Amino acid sequence: MQQLTRRQMLALGSGAAVITMLPVAPILAAGSEFEMRVKKFAGTAMIREGGIELDLPEIAENGNTVPMSVSVGSPMTKADHVQQVMVLAEGNPLPGVITFNFSHMSGSAEASTRMRLAKTQNVVAVARMSDGSVRMVKSVVKVTIGGCGG
Amino acid sequence: MLSRREFWQLSLAATLAGNFPAGIARAAARQQLDQERLLSFEAVGNVTLLHFTDLHAQLLPIYFREPSVNIGVGENSGLPPHITGAAFLKKFGLETDSAAAHALSSEDFTALARAYGRVGGVDRIATLVKAIRAERPSQTLLFDGGDTWQGSYTALQTRGADMVETMNLLAPDAMTGHWEFTYGTDRVKELSEAMDFPFLCGNIRDTEWDEPVFDAIKYFERGGVRIGVIGQAFPYTPIANPRYMMPEWAFGIREDDMRRHVAEVRAGGADLVILLSHNGFDVDRKLASRVEGIDVILTGHTHDALPVAVKQGKTLLIASGSHGKFLSRLDLDVQGGEVRDFKFKLMPVFSDAITPDPEMSAMIEKVRAPYAAATSRVLGHSESLLYRRGNFNGTFDDLICQALLQERDAEIALSPGFRWGASILPGQPITVDDVYSVTAITYPNVYRSKFTGAFIKEILEDVADNLFNPDPYYQQGGDMVRVGGMGYRIDVGAKIGSRISEMTLLKDGQPIDPAREYVVAGWASVNEGTQGPPIYDLVTKYIETEKSINIPPNEAVRITGT
Secondary structure, X not given: OOOOOHHHHHHHOOHHHHHHHOOOHHHOOOOOHHHHHHHHHHOOOOEEEOOEEEXXXXXXXXXXXXXXXXXXXXXXXXXXXXXXXXXXXXXOOOOEEEEEEOXXXXXXXXXXXXXXXXXXXXXXXXXXXXXXXXXXXXXXXXXXXXXXXX | OOOHHHHHXXXXXXXXXXXXXXXXXXXXXXXXXXXXXXXXXXXXXXXXXXXXXXXXXXXXXXXXXXXXXXXOOHHHOOOOOOOOHHHHHHHOOOOOOOHHHHHHOOOOHHHHHHHHOOEOOHHHHHHHHHHHHHHOOOOEEEEEOOOOXXXXXXXXXXXXXXXXXXXXXXXXOEEOOOHHHHHOHHHHHHHHHHOOOOEOOOOOEEOOOOOEOOOOEEEEEEOOEEEEEEEEOOOOHHHHOOHHHOOOEEOOOOHXXXXXXXXXXXXXXXXXXXXXXXXXHHHHHHHHHHOOOOOEXXXXXXXXXXXXXXXXXXXXEEEEOOOOOEEEEEEEEEEOOEEEEEEEEEEEOEHHHOOOOHHHHHHHHHHHHHHHHHHOOEEEEEOOOEOOOOOOOOHHHHHHHHHHHHHOOOOEEEEOOOOOOOEEOOOOEEEHHHHHHXXXXXXXXXXXXXXXXXXXXXXXXXXXXXXXXXXXXXXOOOOOOEEEOEEEEEEOOOOOOOOEEEEEEOOOOEEOOOOOEEEEEEOOOOOOOOOOOEHHHHHHHHHHHHOEEOOOOOOOEEEEOX
């Protein structure tokens, strides 16, 4: 059998292949609602890691209200802008946090909110650009029992 | 007539042989120590920085044993400050039994503590500071790294006022904080306004408007150099300590804010950028590797004492110990916006070798006088060395756990892994002051609850990850929670959730059943409304009942994966 390079494999690009082959794959638990939502959001597009600033505390001061900011670098013109940014909390019973919609009229693709995190987990932001490309970043937020510091 | 050198050699040999009267050994040991020698320093450059941190309200001289276990993980494994004992002495070329070796390690602690005497005392620090200010009058800055207002009977009674009054006399040029916040936001504001110097905390914002609560930056001119100082409070204060005490303030490492502050200070014309930090050493080392433009980080929080300045890229990291045991001096030659040369000395504050500053002695006397009768009361005495510092257990915590088990009729005791508290030598009386030095907090209530075995494991796993997460940004800088009545094994290098195993109830040797409920007594809960007697009253009562305290070596915690 002919050996495929990673590049060729990616170029083949069915959704499932993309999900299993990319560096972001380890964070996707097979068959979970989280995985389904990422797949649905990305469609057939290849997911590129990075290109999103996700500002979160390393350790949550209060798991019930964790501040989060997300921004995606983009000229935000009609031809080249951010369409949507979806935020997921991988370890929550319901992973969906929020989806922000943008247009070239938005000026910049920046948004903030607060969310509830049930436990220590990855928070993931996925962004779809106007050219159909998809970016993704993740960040671990620790939710601890607290106490015992220094 | 013996020369001093001959006398010293003779006495040292005799001390080692153990057949010399203690008084003579002490006299000999102290020949090594005198104020002039502790201060001696060949000045370099145009700026002198002095730094002390984590005083924990210790106005008077104390004994303080450095940790014998201080494990580093990930990239910090085996790096200072994560080496201890003989390995530490070897790494820094310190002679066994020397004054420096005693100050910086736990080797042969009791015998050497008897020989070299107590350490610290703010009136001794004042003497050193005055001498250096006199030597370098327009070139010196003094910084207090925080954890200054908490840790004694008098600080608790006056809610930090005794320390603010004392510090106003010592006159640091700036401070930052951590335990200060456990007096509550209103008190912190009140006391910071009573201070004659700024309380710099660039990483605190109000939760409602996300606006800065304190100044982040202060500029100074010393030796013709414009100096920008950025303050960083302990990032995890509302997690490690009760959030209800500071509900409107949000903390965090806030790396991006740090980059902005450094850029602002450089743009503001600073030739020298100093970070006065309460992050903890490993967090600061990582920060220095990721944020450019900081010349010096005066570290704090983790109580590490290092005899050298540690270089991370172009940044110098200084670790000045705790409890007033050390004063750091860093001389810098700053030319054209960069540090060309530096010289560093970590000065151990050997109390008996330094003449107390009379003005400061009078101040300490004054602030302590109203409480003298209460604090000096003798409760019993110790047959064992009592100390706290170390990753897993300390004999003082074992004593507290014993008291918790007995006084609250519990099967398991949990005591927080705080790093503060003075040590007590075998034979020494235990006073009220001594009890408060390891228990004086504003949320002291001892709970008695039923926890399942599974929940106890969860607590241990959670705290272990705060200490051994390989990423320093996820560490909180305390030690492991102390456990009484239960043993366990810990694999330090494992992942969260799988470090703790072989949990065993000591009274019957049975494995802990995840489903069974156990009666647990503990203190320093961060939950509001915790019911129970204050820990200092409980420990006081226990020592008064026991009279004589004897703590056997703790073999209940087995450590692997280091």
